[in-house]
Amino acid sequence: MTTADIVPDTEHRGLVGRLPPSVRNLALLARFDRPIGWWLLFWPGAWAVALGGGLVARWNLILWLLIGSIAMRGAGCVYNDIVDRDLDARVARTASRPIASGAVSLKAGWAWLAGLSAVGLVVLVQLRPPAALVALASLALVAAYPFMKRITWWPQAWLGLVFSWAALVGWVETTGGFALAGALLYAGSIAWVIGYDTIYALQDIEDDAMVGVRSSARALGSRVRPGVAGFYAAAVLLWAGAIWQVRPDPLALVALLPVAGHLAWQVATLRPADGGNALARFRSNRNAGLLMFLACAVVGTAL
Template sequence: MTPAAPAPAAPHSPAPAPADSDRNWVDRRAPAALRPFLRLARADRPIGSWLLLIPCWWSVALALRMQGAAGTPDYVHAAVLLVLFAIGAVAMRGAGCTWNDILDRDIDGLVERTRSRPLPSGQVTLKGAVAFLALQGLAGLVVLLCLPGFAIGVALSSLGLVAVYPLMKRVIWIPQLVLGLTFSWGALMGFAALDEALPAAAFLLYAGSALWVVGYDTIYAHQDREDDAVVGVKSSALLFAGDTRKWLVGLYGAAVVLIGLALAMAAAGPVAWAGLGVFAVHLATQVRRLDIDDRDLCLRLFRSNRDAGLMLFAGLLADALLV
């Protein structure tokens, strides 16, 4: 028997937070009328914005390192890009989540972790979600127009991936691969915006980042694998099942190798390599600690990838500044 979708929340009752959401500033400080829209954009879970932003920052730092090696580092432009990419990541991650929830509103109502999201719980109407999506898209467009023409073209090339990703769980067993290709697009953007070119190092960084995303999102997906099996959507967590740790060794190991090749192509110095080493140790620790039957641990390990990514960024940026 198919579980019934939950009834919409009463108009004056407190809006429930999703099961994997923290009781943070959205619940404590945001005006009540805005809370459902902020949850729709996942403002109550900023981890996604961080994970979208980090490949952008990696790319800026590595491109700056290459400029420094050539004797032409543009520190001011790089600093401006770090800020613009931060704003853009928040706007576009929110837009992506809104688009995902519009497409998945019926499925989300059948999954324990997502049934209290704004659309399936009735806190936001479909028309309101579409309008909010347009508003976030406009914010992203403003950031985009601050970039050089070449970078604008590179950014627009990702829209196909953004559009189809939410549908992939209905089509392929590793939708996380499409997520990786989408979420890692920023690994190209730093080079495109700072140098208006895409050297080999950019594509190696992109490939490594994509495999990193597949790995950490597989960990995240283990929270939903029972519900996914019942609903009939596909997931790498279901495909890998008890072999997830072995797959993570391969995915994370390949990610580190590819990012290392990007560093070599960029003639990175010892500080950058130290950052990659810390990143690799962090990923190995995730694999060692993983218990796919412990949902809380899976969520903590997934979130810890923000710290892993920032450690690598710190190494790349310090290396660029020390040239």
């Protein structure tokens, strides 16, 4: 991969690019220029609300989950950049991140983290106590995530636990408790996250090898395409199990065909050595999330 193939992790474009420099740097630190992150965090929660039958009655919950996803994804990025500031400065794609480049001070980073967390707290108090407790339980996973790339070849699996957590929150808030359907939905989301974040990690595979950062992309090596295919297949099978628990009808499983087809397209067209191709396939998971949401909506509202 050449320098020209590398897409910087922060880009001064769109509305973010028009902000004053000091505000823009904070927006870049929270990745407001990269909305794909909050969509990926949001979708599992929206799936749970829809599959749990709350799409109409709890439409406001979906909005709160979106707000919470934007704020907490931003907070997670700030925390990650504070912890990884030295590593980020040594990787071409992440060297321009505000803290790694020195555009935002460490003190300002911590203050911004507190502000974003306060927004998350506002969302938290909208939940009933059982769901709020489930949401709070995710904080330990979030705090540990930046260190996983130093101790395991599969930090993507840990990210799966974190980025799928909204499925548990949404399910408990919508249905009032845990159930096998919610657990299968969560497990399927974990497999999905491992697949798409392995694709994302392909952009850094050379730099990661030089600085000693571990990833599933490096662990899979030349088997990355079948590896991603396996995780995506597991995701679809687990989602099928969740749908079957809610509506044991073969016709209900047909709702999964669009998202399954989209994931198959990602694998079929993935070029692991092409960073731009990998980034495009990764970003297309916003559409995969939407297709899965529509599947859950169809099944959940047909009860």
